[in-house]
Amino acid sequence: MAQVLEIRWHGRGGQGAKTAALLFGEAALDTGKFIQAFPEYGPERMGAPVTAFNRLAEEPIYIHSGIKNPDIVVVLDPSLIEPAKVTEGLKENGVLLVNTVEDPGVLRQRLNLPATVRVFTVDASKIALETIGRDVPNTPMLGALARVTGVLQLEPMLEAIKDKLLTKFRGQEKLVESNLQSIRRAYEEVRGIE
């Protein structure tokens, strides 16, 4: 079977976990990968915990079910860490990436994670406030995710996302630029890189 990289996003309704997964999928597609991006649809409410998923592979992906044992977990809201059990099922050599002010080492200790799990943090909310002007952590997290996984190069990813955002925010080029800026900053500012 094809080697498939599986990512699970945790966020709250309105934070853009689904949009981030779709954008990440689209950016990965441009690098020639086979992709899936899909949300888990529960009762959707602003603020309620939600999850979204990505699969990336070099070959066609056939499986059509949710992801239980992700290689990577991305958390858009640090208040979800315990209640949403974000590390549940995370592979032993997996990656945890969290939007938080907390230091990755402290977070690792607090969650009692095995040494094989790599932990990264980035203050994506602050970056979003300073660039986009609103606490929308999903776009900056794409930059951090690209950095920690290495599956996507920054510049091609920015190109792909720019195309997508230009369609989404027709005529609002400043907004698109600030989103791209947030991705660049998170790429630079993610903590835990050795």
Added chain:
Amino acid sequence: MILAKTGNEAFAYAMKQINPDVVAAYPITPSTEIVQLFSNYVSDGEVDTEYVPVESEHSAMTACIGAAVCGCRVMTATASQGLALMHEMLFIAAGLRLPIVMAVASRSLSSPLNIHGDHSDSVASRDSGWLQFFCETVQEGYDTLIQAVKIAERANLPALVGIDGFILSHCQERIETLEDQVVRDFLGRRKPAYNLLDWRNPILVGPATLQDYYFEFKRSEIEGMNQVLPIIEEVQAEFGRIAGRKYPVLEEYRCEDAEAVVVLMGSACGTVRVAVDRMRAKGKKVGMVKLRVFRPLVHSLLKKSLVKFKKIGVMDRVDAVNSYGGPLFTEITSVLYDTDERPWVFSYVYGLGGKEFTPEDAEMVLEQVLTGKEDELVTYVGVR
């Protein structure tokens, strides 16, 4: 072009390329985006379609019938309760031999209320005289919708193309699209035998035929369905030549020397492929038979394929609520009655209301079929 599209986006994009004369639709979860995105194409002037926003699905199908009778190429989209509300008009579309094509994001039927994917809606329409296709991937959905237009028009029968609600309708996948012009050349223009608006050659549409002719009309409709399989295969081959992608009506996946196989339709086929690969790696002789066409029932192909196996699990993402398992199960057992081999056939009902169906579930089913005993007729997978 290579694009990232959800199932709904891919359906809407295919409809844009097909550029039908008329689309009449009423949005319903999880198919809403198909209609929403298509109406964007209409207002952006990317299609020539006359778009009719109606007040219900019943009216949507009625408007489609009216337009199709006038010689138009007609499409719509719906799901679940919407398809149920169309039910009355589905028979009229088929009885009038109108090649309307409908995109469906398959969803459960209420009650209890549920918006997620299963095959209740499409399968409940199985006796309405529509062709029915079930797709495994977003790519297959896109490809099949385009093929369906040509098949429907060549056969003078309406066609329903289903993708599993949410599981595919809201899943973004990589798809390869054809150029607009390639799609339009492939389909050409609809050439109806009759046109209600052709006042030089007046015709009568939809009159009462009582004991005198009703049965003869129905017999002719039945014959249309009897003769459609070669048309499907022909169009699939033509499509394969322009797209390079081929979908057999019935696919055997790793069935060589298999002792047990499962038969199923839709997105779960992919999940079963993963399970089959895992079990084959452990030396277990299992396989999958993927059925892409539910109507017509391709009995000759099913019989030819399935007599080779000792044990068969038929997996339905819907129950017939008839105390005898899933609808595909009963049809397959009846197909196999007239054979010397008479394999053991078990019914597996799974994934109702979008219940998660994992490779582990599929492995459990395959394992159970492999070791199956006669008294385990119907299994409800994963029900607590």
